Amino acid sequence: MTVTSTHAPSRSPLILDLARRVPLTLGFVLVLLIVGLAFGGLWRPVGETPLMDQIAYGVPAFEAGRWWTPVTGAFFVVSPWGYVPTLLTMVSVGLLEAKRGSRVALAYFWIGHLFAVVTTALIVSLCASASGWAWAQDQVQMLDVGPSAGALACLAAFLGTLRTSWRLRGWLILLATLTIGVLVLGTLADLEHMAAVLLVLGVDRSLTPRRASLREQRLVAQVGMVSFAAIEVILAFVPTDGPLGTTAPLGGSPWSTAIDIAIVALVVSGLRRARRWAWRVATALLTLNTLLAAALWVLLVADSTGEASDLIDGDARIEIAAGILSLLLLVYLLSVRRAFQGDRHTRVGLAPEPGAREVRDALTAYGGGTLSWMSLWEGNSYARTSGGIVVYQRRAGVAIALADPLGPRASRASSAREFISAAEHAGLVPCFFSAGADTRRAVPKEWRSLVVADDTIVDLPGLAFRGKRWNSVRTSLNRAEREQVTFRMTRYADEPWGVHTQLHAISEQWVGDKALPEMGFTLGSLTEAADPDVRIALAHSAEGNVEGFLSWLPVYGEGGIRGWTLDVMRRREGGFGPVMEFLIAQSALTFRDEGAEVMSLSGAPLTHEYPPEARLLTDLSTRLADALEPVYGFRSLHRFKAKFHPRYETMYLLFRDEADLTRIAAGLTRAFLPSATIGQFARAGAELLRRDE
Incomplete structure (x- = not known):
């Protein structure tokens, strides 16, 4: 009796709340399952039934006058195993519905789905009639079912609602994945997915052409190189029959593929850190791949006997496919070469770098906050700005600024912005630790903040x-x-x-x-x-x-x-x-x-009292405070200081977005414990475990 009364009320409101927020998504999922149960799609492929010709869409359906198939086909799944990925794609419909409402999600789904089906049929039909392209000849005879194109249209629309940095990451991952699918597999479904996403991209303009930041340029380079390696792996080890032709597993040179993958693995982290050597190695690799592909292509075109065409079934096909992407990436890397000018010792800030004496003079002349005297401690570096000095430590690829900038009060906001720009040019992740409200207002509006302590x-x-x-x-x-x-x-x-x-x-x-x-x-x-x-x-x-x-x-x-x-x-x-x-x-x-x-x-760190609405942050702070209390006693120290009835001034961790937090955490760990060994961390962990017991 007690168990029932405790759990029943907690589940019902959750289900009802979900039904109120995403009724369209839940309804569509229910229809998919009912249709699969009614017509047997849950246990056998729909393509093996006579029903396929009546409900599936594609060029044969349109030629036969079955114009209703784009609608009917959206409620079927091609095979039983396909229900899992199909239902997962419906999550994107739910995300858009929760964000922008059922009507908007419905419009994006059906417009995206219908546009993708019709456009793909038109493209393959034109390609098949205009040339002897074997891939097009195969696709013009194919039929397809499923709602995935409409779901991906909703996903693309949802990405447009995200903050700028996360929107860019989402678009890069989505476009890279779809590009790999089109080039390597090239099925009707792959083309439909790309068509639906490109429609939303063109209509919403959530990636409008603009001058990308250095961080975005490096991110594009990273994703591009990872995509390049992924296509090489797929072409080398997976049988494909896409627009680039047919490949067999291990049909190309395994050594060539292994070398490319090893080099990409070597440079991808360097590209993220803006390392000049990584850019040079990446451009050299892409140049070699492009030249090799061009040479093979010229050999094929110039061959009048047809003897060279046999190469297309072997190494040449993989090399030409990799060369296409290599050329695109090479052009991009050359156009953003200024984003990769850093090395391990790149200076942050203007020259000459300030010394401790100058920092002390600035502090005594213009004043500072309650932590500013710590600027003079060993381990700190100093970045000169046009109007002041920013004190920071360089740890784990992160430039951790200590408290607020030094110098005339009127220049401190500009000093914060200049430091951010200088750190990013050096390939470092910028952040401010224990900064005050003035610095919080000075950083870019899209930056995030976490409360790290309350100054007493x-x-x-x-x-x-x-x-x-x-x-x-x-x-x-x-x-x-x-x-x-x-x-x-x-x-x-x-x-x-x-x-x-x-x-x-x-x-x-x-x-x-x-x-x-x-x-x-x-x-x-x-x-x-x-x-x-x-x-x-x-x-x-x-x-x-x-x-x-x-x-x-x-x-x-x-x-x-x-x-x-x-x-x-x-x-x-x-x-x-x-x-x-x-x-x-x-x-x-x-x-x-x-x-x-x-x-x-x-x-005292990890002791801030958060408002009730910040439940997630409260839980995280509480867990960390509980874990570290026996080691450093932060919470008990905070209670001790409360005896003197202080007023509180909030101290913030300021950072670009949540993607930086892992690296910032590693940097702060090294800043606070620069001499700690692995063994000491292990002993501290054991102490925490003993306390839990």
């Missing part, structure tokens, strides 16, 4: 730990006074060797408890705390031992230091319990008395 800001003017909300902070201060724990704000260089030894011992103890090494990038260590401009907050016991310490990074405004950002937090194991609360509270009072405006407790 405590406003210092008038700060006083009075009232009930500050009970826990006052408790730590009072306990420190009773136990004679003292506070001191200092600098690392000003402390004696004995204090240095204690600081390193406490830090090494903390690191030793982790399966992974200390994180970097936006998380410092004692190395960064030793900077003369960084301040150290110390808590000493009555015996003079260091109970814990903090490091504070300066936050510059245009008039000098306006605040401080918390970086390193370390405490002695088994020492004074509330030492962190004590140190932060005393630091806040010290900075307040010095006239500072703000104190940032920095941001």
Whole structure:
């Protein structure tokens, strides 16, 4: 009883919701299944029944006056195994219906289907009557059934509704797949599919001619080379009987095919990264294939005895087929050669590259955000723009910009855009990590954003730990006074060797408890705390031992230091319990008395509270936070900082689109853990698994 009452309500609304959103698609699928059941198409090919001549479309049907067949044929499937791919293609009808409504989906389906059937019949009829082309002579006698042309028309229309970058990827994959089908197989169905898609492409103009971006040019080159290799494999290993003629398995030279595939596999990643060497190797390969195909074609045309025609059944047919695509790709690669000017050491930004001294001067002169002092840490690179500097790290083919650009406030938006352009010219994936709202507004509108943390800001003017909300902070201060724990704000260089030894011992103890090494990038260590401009907050016991310490990074405004950002937090194991609360509270009072405006407790990753509608992002953040909590304690750190009642400023990861996230994740992993080994990752994973148990 309990199981039934729990699950029944959850299924019914889903089915009803699906029926409301895609009634046309569900209805068509139901009709296909009913027709297959009624006429036996679910268990035997419809071509083996007398029904085929009455319901199938093609040139013979039109010549016999059966003009109704384009409609009747749409409700049949050619064979039982064909129901699986046919029903899968109906998903595209459902996608378009859900996006633009049933009437629009119905129009695209039937107009695309009817146009494809009639146009294909006209083309093969003209080709057969105008020449002795064997392929055309075969196709003019063929009949076909199925709704796949209309479904692909709906898919093409759905692609037109996607964002620009995903639309381009979808169109490239679809057109490449259809082109391979037409050139290699060349059945009526393949021609109908291409005709339906080209109709939508011409009507919707969702790929209108325009100046493609560098990223799009490289993507086209990649897909083109992969398609070239795919056609070679099919022509070499699969028997075909298409427009290019008949080929038998292994009819050509396996060595030639293997070399082409190996070279394509070698250069395809390089083309994505804009590598000059990859473009040169690709153009050389395509040039050789084109010249070989041209030579074979000339030999065939010039042959007056007919002896050379026998070659067409062997190597020459495959080489000529590959040469056609090679020529098209070669022309394209030559036309976009400027997109492939990068190498592993290509500079990002204008010359000369800024140095750390210039970055420090820009930071102190124009100010920055709460993370800007991290620009001076080791491992960062600097991109000069026309009005400022962008700090970034180059990891795993990704240019990860740290926080917001430096320089005059009026130039920071243009600096962000210039950095994006420079990174793309270098073949890198650009992104901004822990950027603020101003940079989010500066990047292109089609860029995406994810919240990576909330910067915790405590406003210092008038700060006083009075009232009930500050009970826990006052408790730590009072306990420190009773136990004679003292506070001191200092600098690392000003402390004696004995204090240095204690600081390193406490830090090494903390690191030793982790399966992974200390994180970097936006998380410092004692190395960064030793900077003369960084301040150290110390808590000493009555015996003079260091109970814990903090490091504070300066936050510059245009008039000098306006605040401080918390970086390193370390405490002695088994020492004074509330030492962190004590140190932060005393630091806040010290900075307040010095006239500072703000104190940032920095941001804890993976702890942002998302709105209810962002359910997917919430689930992802929760899973990651749960997994990493025993290793780095992000969530507990966030709860600790909440004791100081900060206001929150959102920090974003800004990126082009979701296709970049895998590479960005790899780049960020290396930025945060540059020295981590495979063994350390394995031990961290084992620790997470033990926690799950």
